[in-house]
Amino acid sequence: MKKNKLFGKVFGLAVFCFAIIANTGVEAQTSAKDKQEIQAKAGNWVASLNLNDKAKEASVTNIIAAHLEAVRNWNNTHSYTTVPAGINPETGNKLSNLDRQIIVNSAMPDSVHQHLMNGLAKYLSPTQVEAILDKYTVGKVAFTFKGYEAIVPDLTDKEKQVILANLKTAREQAVDYKSMKQISAIFEIYKTKNEQYLNSNGRNWHQLYKDYVNKIKAEKAAKKSK
Incomplete structure (x- = not known):
């Protein structure tokens, strides 16, 4: 009986979370077209570094593309509406929709950021890393x-x-x-x-x-x- 009640609570929470994502009007998965555009953007950024190393270029491009896609998917599946329309406790001003979306996006797992930064540091010099961050x-x-x-x-x-x-x-x-x-x-x-x-x-x-x-x-x- 307890197990059934627990399952019901978990299932209810899952339905609630799915409803939040569905309300954004954007699918969580990246389409093939969007993937190509993301890969092309990442490739252009890496090409500007003139690494002259195909294997390194491919690795860095994939690291950047994975990060761009993760940021895109998090933003598109986590609507600002999940943050209550309250006030900024420091200023007293009402939170704008942009404020609320930034709060949502700031909750993205730290691992996404670390994967990007660690990956760039593995293959690029500090100056080259800065050049990529400037592209962003x-x-x-x-x-x-x-x-x-x-x-x-x-x-x-x-x-x-x-x-x-x-x-x-x-x-x-x-x-x-x-x-x-x-x-x-x-x-x-x-x-x-x-x-x-x-x-x-x-x-x-x-x-x-x-x-x-x-x-x-x-x-x-x-x-x-x-």
């Missing part, structure tokens, strides 16, 4: 860092080191998210950390950013007046 995040580290240098032209070496380290942490975390909106949201977390660091280091980020915007506006106005 469309070069956001370099682009964002240039922005800091433009806004705060007298950054010290220490400040540059801290800012760059935060951006690289953002990049590695962001590879586990599917869309550019999600990736950008992860970078926003670390951009906020950078701004808080600058403020705590005697800077006034708000004023620096305001001065930069005014400078750009003045330069545009000067060009139009010519």
